[in-house]
Amino acid sequence: MRRKYLLGILIILGALGYMLFGGLGRNLVYFVTPSEYFLEEARYQNRPLRLGGLVKEGTVAYDRDSLELRFVLTDGVKEVPVYHRGTPPGMFREGQGAVVEGRFQGGVFQSTNLLVKHSEAYQAPEAGWTPEEVRRLLQEAR
Amino acid sequence: MTEARKPHRPDALTWGLLGLGLFLLPAGLYVALTAPPDVNQGFLVRIMYLHVPTAWLGYLAFFVTFLYSLLYLFRQNPKHDRVALASAEIGLVFMGLALVTGMLWARPTWGVYWTWEPRLTTTAILFAVYVGYFLLRGAIEDPELRRKAAAAVGILGFINVPISYMSVKWWRSLHQTQSIDLTTGRINMAPEMFQALMFNLLIFTLLYLAFVRFRGFLAEREAGGEEAEALGLEARKEEA
Numbered sequence: 166m167r168r169k170y171l172l173g174i175l176i177i178l179g180a181l182g183y184m185l186f187g188g189l190g191r192n193l194v195y196f197v198t199p200s201e202y203f204l205e206e207a208r209y210q211n212r213p214l215r216l217g218g219l220v221k222e223g224t225v226a227y228d229r230d231s232l233e234l235r236f237v238l239t240d241g242v243k244e245v246p247v248y249h250r251g252t253p254p255g256m257f258r259e260g261q262g263a264v265v266e267g268r269f270q271g272g273v274f275q276s277t278n279l280l281v282k283h284s285e286a287y288q289a290p291e292a293g294w295t296p297e298e299v300r301r302l303l304q305e306a307r
Numbered sequence: 308m309t310e311a312r313k314p315h316r317p318d319a320l321t322w323g324l325l326g327l328g329l330f331l332l333p334a335g336l337y338v339a340l341t342a343p344p345d346v347n348q349g350f351l352v353r354i355m356y357l358h359v360p361t362a363w364l365g366y367l368a369f370f371v372t373f374l375y376s377l378l379y380l381f382r383q384n385p386k387h388d389r390v391a392l393a394s395a396e397i398g399l400v401f402m403g404l405a406l407v408t409g410m411l412w413a414r415p416t417w418g419v420y421w422t423w424e425p426r427l428t429t430t431a432i433l434f435a436v437y438v439g440y441f442l443l444r445g446a447i448e449d450p451e452l453r454r455k456a457a458a459a460v461g462i463l464g465f466i467n468v469p470i471s472y473m474s475v476k477w478w479r480s481l482h483q484t485q486s487i488d489l490t491t492g493r494i495n496m497a498p499e500m501f502q503a504l505m506f507n508l509l510i511f512t513l514l515y516l517a518f519v520r521f522r523g524f525l526a527e528r529e530a531g532g533e534e535a536e537a538l539g540l541e542a543r544k545e546e547a
Contacts, residue, residue, distance in 0.1 A: 170446030177439040184432050188423035193478045195424045217479075254418030256347060264481060280418045285483040286495040287352055289343035 196264045199243035209269075216245060216274060217264040217282060225259050238263060238274070249276035256281045317524045325517035328510055335510040342503040354412040356503055359486075360511040362405035362430075366468050368398025368515060369437065376461030379454060385530060388454040391461050392444070393522035397515060399437050406430060417481060426482035429471040436464040450533065 196217030202209055216238055224237035234249040236259075247265055257263065262282035267275045339356035375391035378384070409427070410420045421427060440460045447453035475484045486495045487504075494501055 167446050167448065170442050173442040174439060174446060177435055177442060180435050181432060181439075184423075184428055184435065188428040188431070189425065192423045192428065193425055195479050195481055255415050257418070261347075278419070280422065280481060281416060282481055283347060283416060283483060284495075285486045287345045287348075287355070287486060287497060287500050289346070289497040289499060 198240040199245045200240050203243050213268045215264055215266050220259050220261050220263050222259045245274050247274045247276050249279045253279055254281045317521050321517055321520040324513050328513035328517055331510045335507045338503045338506050343499055351415055354408055356507045358405060358408040358412055360508045361401045364511050364515045365398050365402030365405055368394045369465055369468050372461045373465035376458035379458045389526040390523050392526055393519045395437055395440055397518045402434050424481040425474040425478040426480050429474045433467040433471050436467055
């Protein structure tokens with residue numbers, strides 16, 4: 166056995182261990198839904214967690230100057246008000262799937278990281294897109 | 308005296324595949340850049356035409372490594388080991404490209420380059436396993452033992468491919484479920500996008516076949532050198 170390769174193998178094994186137990190072990194259930202949270206509220210109390218759901222229509226309030234974003238996350242059954250500071254991802258909008266990382270303070274979820282979860286469906290715009298429609302689409306996506 | 312070895316050169320099929328793949332590559336780029344935008348992502352969806360083919364061909368390459376590792380264990384033919392090596396090498400390049408293009412796509416769509424969610428983590432594990440495959444090959448000097456150990460990793464390592472593919476279904480994931488679901492046959496994609504994706508997948512498949520054959524010939528040349536060195540050693544022993 167050559168020693169330098171042995172060292173490389175040990176590094177790889179360490180990385181695998183880290184990813185299997187650190188990365189995978191804690192993230193197989195990557196997020197909980199609002200209903201699941203309220204079902205086991207005591208278990209998540211005072212602990213950082215990830216909440217996933219849809220951004221409820223009509224609840225987004227974003228102040229570009231202070232970068233304060235407030236919205237309601239819902240799974241169709243339960244709702245959670247969310248406060249996030251920082252620029253939201255480009256695809257963030259009402260009705261979109263979202264995952265927030267952070268913890269609860271009072272009844273409001275204080276988000277430190279906001280991720281967009283989009284679906285696997287890719288569809289072109291209706292009725293044969295034109296360059297003008299594409300330009301407007303890009304404006305909306307921004 | 309040893310008979311002069313015929314030089315190992317890639318055959319016409321290898322050159323043909325390489326030429327065809329490279330010839331079609333700009334056409335694939337054109338098709339990708341003229342495909343319609345997505346209603347949600349706009350033109351960001353075009354990263355898919357690079358990301359998905361590289362990911363699928365990474366999976367395919369590791370599958371070929373798996374097959375030829377099995378063949379080697381059953382038949383002890385060094386040629387099978389060389390094909391397994393070539394395919395693993397190219398698979399590592401493709402999977403690396405898939406990870407990078409995935410990160411570049413994730414930033415504007417998800418909001419982060421990386422997060423330890425099931426699909427990304429299982430794919431990173433897959434990548435690390437095959438890096439380990441090459442480290443193991445480098446660590447063992449005895450050719451016979453090296454080939455056997457590499458075959459073992461090539462076979463066992465492949466278990467990560469279905470785990471990575473199914474991770475978006477088995478576990479709650481940030482990564483979207485399959486747009487082209489091989490387990491149900493359903494396609495969640497506009498037809499024009501699907502055609503553009505399939506065309507690029509074809510091009511990348513041609514390039515993969517060309518690369519693996521080319522690398523196989525290079526590996527054979529390297530093996531020839533190793534054998535010649537071994538023969539030289541034996542000759543010196545006989546003289547002593």
